[in-house]
Amino acid sequence: MQVTVKTFAHLRDRLGFAESAAEVPEDACVLDVWQSITDGSEMPRSVLAAVNLDYAAADTRVHDGDEVAFFPPVTGG
Amino acid sequence: MSVELRTGVFEPWRELADAPDGGLGAGAYGATCAFVGTMRDFNEGDAVSRMVLEHYPGMTERQLEAIVEEERAAHGLLAARVIHRVGPIEPGEPIVLVAVWAAHRREAFAGGRAIMEALKSRAPFWKHEQTSAGGRWVEHNTKG
Numbered sequence: 001m002q003v004t005v006k007t008f009a010h011l012r013d014r015l016g017f018a019e020s021a022a023e024v025p026e027d028a029c030v031l032d033v034w035q036s037i038t039d040g041s042e043m044p045r046s047v048l049a050a051v052n053l054d055y056a057a058a059d060t061r062v063h064d065g066d067e068v069a070f071f072p073p074v075t076g077g
Numbered sequence: 078m079s080v081e082l083r084t085g086v087f088e089p090w091r092e093l094a095d096a097p098d099g100g101l102g103a104g105a106y107g108a109t110c111a112f113v114g115t116m117r118d119f120n121e122g123d124a125v126s127r128m129v130l131e132h133y134p135g136m137t138e139r140q141l142e143a144i145v146e147e148e149r150a151a152h153g154l155l156a157a158r159v160i161h162r163v164g165p166i167e168p169g170e171p172i173v174l175v176a177v178w179a180a181h182r183r184e185a186f187a188g189g190r191a192i193m194e195a196l197k198s199r200a201p202f203w204k205h206e207q208t209s210a211g212g213r214w215v216e217h218n219t220k221g
Contacts, residue, residue, distance in 0.1 A: 008131060009214055010203075010214040010216075050133075050136055053139045054136075055199075069133060069136070072203065072214070073216070073217060074199065074201050074202055074203065075202065075204045075215045075216070075218055076130065076197065076201075076202025076203070077161075077172065077173050077193065077196050077200070077202070077218070
């Protein structure tokens with residue numbers, strides 16, 4: 001199945017893309033999506049994730065067509 | 078309850094002067110508390126000439142709305158208003174307005190503070206600042 005991956009701020013600079021499509025297995029979770037875009041690397045503690053605009057943990061299951069985002073700690077306000 | 082993102086300069090005190098009752102009507106509330114965050118021209122010991130506020134369209138609004146609703150319920154707020162800048166911003170310009178209306182000062186102070194702290198830790202915004210040494214991402218918030 002396919003998910004849309006978005007990245008933000010310095011994580012986008014580091015990964016080299018703002019938006020991309022990722023092919024992952026049917027039972028994939030957020031961590032699997034991270035590994036599919038980083039050649040299998042560990043997901044650093046400082047990386048935050050969201051699925052369909054809500055914060056999500058590394059073990060959150062994803063589904064076909066989901067939007068999965070990765071970004072660094074937020075610094076607004 | 079209202080949440081807005083603005084791409085241009087806004088005047089928080091004018092916004093409040095134009096709607097001082099938060100839409101509640103005279104007599105419906107007894108306390109109003111407002112916080113304005115303004116861009117500094119320094120950060121972590123360096124002069125900052127300019128900044129860009131990146132956000133995650135869709136998620137930022139959704140998180141801000143969730144924060145306002147949670148703190149409204151937790152503190153018994155009667156109304157709340159949040160305005161936050163996105164895009165390029167210059168020193169001296171307002172970044173954020175959080176205004177709340179409640180029956181009494183305790184709820185107003187506590188609820189306004191809670192919205193601001195939740196925004197700092199949960200709302201997806203990222204600051205990229207320009208210093209004499211070049212551009213850099215702000216990596217963590219200053220202590221409140």
